[in-house]
Amino acid sequence: MGSVKSDIEIARAAKMEPIKDVLAKLNIPDEPATFSPMGRHIAKLNLEYIDKIKAKSNNLILVSAITPTPAGEGKTTTSVGLCDGLNKIGKKPLFV
Secondary structure (H helix, E strand, O other), rough: OOOOOOOOHHHHHHOOOOHHHHHOOOOOHHHHHHEEEOOOOOEEEHHHHHHHOOOOOOOOOOOOOOOOOOOOHHHHHHHHHHHHHHHHHOOOOOOO
């Protein structure tokens, strides 16, 4: 049986995608008026763009409180699993 990796080992092994690739998957245009890059992996969406897309019909799932199972499955595990499931059926979920 292998050893359990520490949080830092998992974080160091993760491959981060360039922010422009992530934004492209969310259909956010690569235009200066849309977002401000904060390095290679982080960006802030501009308020003007957020106001522009507010008119779209969107759905929100809020996971605010849950009692974890004995195995430690709680809000994060539930949210990530939900996001993965929606992605698998062709939806474009945004998990923040």
